[in-house]
Amino acid sequence: MRLDRFLTLYISSPLIGLSRLSCDLKIPILMYHSIAEDSDDNVLPYYRTVTTPQTFENHMALLRDAGWHVITLSEAIRLLQGTSGEFPRKATSGPDLRKSSLPLDLSPRAVVITFDDGFRDFFTAAFPILDRFGFRATVFLTSGCVDKAFRTGRECLRTREIRELARVGVEFGSHTVTHPQLHELSKAAIVHELADSKQVIEDTIGSEVSLFSYPYRFPEEDTEFTSQLASLLTEQGYSAGVTTVIGLSSRCDNPFFLKRLPVNDADDRRFLRAKLEGAYDWLHLGQLTYKRLRRTVGKMAAP
Numbered sequence: 001m002r003l004d005r006f007l008t009l010y011i012s013s014p015l016i017g018l019s020r021l022s023c024d025l026k027i028p029i030l031m032y033h034s035i036a037e038d039s040d041d042n043v044l045p046y047y048r049t050v051t052t053p054q055t056f057e058n059h060m061a062l063l064r065d066a067g068w069h070v071i072t073l074s075e076a077i078r079l080l081q082g083t084s085g086e087f088p089r090k091a092t093s094g095p096d097l098r099k100s101s102l103p104l105d106l107s108p109r110a111v112v113i114t115f116d117d118g119f120r121d122f123f124t125a126a127f128p129i130l131d132r133f134g135f136r137a138t139v140f141l142t143s144g145c146v147d148k149a150f151r152t153g154r155e156c157l158r159t160r161e162i163r164e165l166a167r168v169g170v171e172f173g174s175h176t177v178t179h180p181q182l183h184e185l186s187k188a189a190i191v192h193e194l195a196d197s198k199q200v201i202e203d204t205i206g207s208e209v210s211l212f213s214y215p216y217r218f219p220e221e222d223t224e225f226t227s228q229l230a231s232l233l234t235e236q237g238y239s240a241g242v243t244t245v246i247g248l249s250s251r252c253d254n255p256f257f258l259k260r261l262p263v264n265d266a267d268d269r270r271f272l273r274a275k276l277e278g279a280y281d282w283l284h285l286g287q288l289t290y291k292r293l294r295r296t297v298g299k300m301a302a303p
Helices: 003-018 053-065 073-080 104-109 121-133 159-167 187-205 223-235 269-276 282-301
Strands: 029-032 069-071 086-090 097-101 110-115 138-141 171-174 211-213 240-246 258-262
Touching (some): 003 269, 003 282, 053 121, 053 269, 073 110, 073 171, 073 240, 110 121, 121 159, 138 211, 159 171, 159 187, 187 223
Parallel strands (some): 029 110, 029 258, 069 110, 110 138, 138 171, 171 211, 240 258
Antiparallel strands (some): 086 097
């Protein structure tokens, strides 16, 4: 059994069950990438980014059966900020969206489904499943790959498909223009990645884009960089964003750098249920400690 699964199911999960004394709102934000049959099972389970349609449908059935209320990222942010208001819920079919408030007593069971990169299989495989369950999602587009292939060769969404999805309630955000390591870029290059991707997506869907997803590992240990990035995101008109940092998102998190839960084909129902309940959050502390240690060693070794 993989170590993170063992610790989650047999150590963290029982402790979570015994210590649920806090009423603070925490929302799981699921992070998917590709929904396709060509599963990347040659990669270690933690690093996989492909989920088969069968597994994805099982995940959605779990959310439905366990009573989770699926909302978009922008709706979750409004909940976390205490301004839930009126949320659009998807009608049974077509672009007609009904307005219905999200009761506060349901907010602890709210969950967000996100997709990074903007692969075309979201349109062909993921959305039909989401539509059958009546679930909505937030998709982060690598704008420079629209109508093209990603660097891995996987086909990305086409312009007409993005517009069609936007019309039926799919929420879109930016995942940069070229999917670079932002931490390694100059300030001007970062601004380009933020501003140009936002403009292209807005021109495509005809509405404002205010959400951002950080590509690759998020350098949370570099507070100088993250502070600069938050300022640049604000300047470019973004209001919130997500990262690869593991955990449930809460009111105390920086809205630009919300945590997520990585999900892929290796997640069975039991493991996913534990993640949704917060039993996987322990991994963040270990990862952050490792990041800080590596950064300290790097500074000491620098000439």
